[in-house]
Amino acid sequence: MTVDSAAQDPSRSALVQRLAQESFAFDGTARDPERNCWLVVHRHQHGCLPSEYDIREVDEALYLEVLEARRSG
Template sequence: MADQTLVTELKERSLALSASAGGELERSCWMVLHEHIHGVKPSEYDIREIDEDLYLSVLEAAKQSLRGG
């Protein structure tokens, strides 16, 4: 299970990016995780791996936040 403090931090960054990028939450979560793991924002065709479990945790936390939970 992912560290809850990290999930919360990444969730907040994902929500902020999603709000400024037209509401693409899944893409925003992926971009934030990519930057967290690799130290750089992804390029358009970047295929480097991210931690899928962490991605799913952040995405679910962000969705819950949007639902008011």
């Protein structure tokens, strides 16, 4: 049985909710939830938005949690 990591850790849950809310700030440039959630997770992990050729990876589990929180919120 898989347990959602946000459900286990209240601070993780708060982070996921905060990032999901921050993703809406990018809706002005592109109303694409997948892209916008990826942008906020990238900024959270690396301290900046990605440049054109930025190939640094992001935490996929965190990205999926943020995307789900945005869609269900």
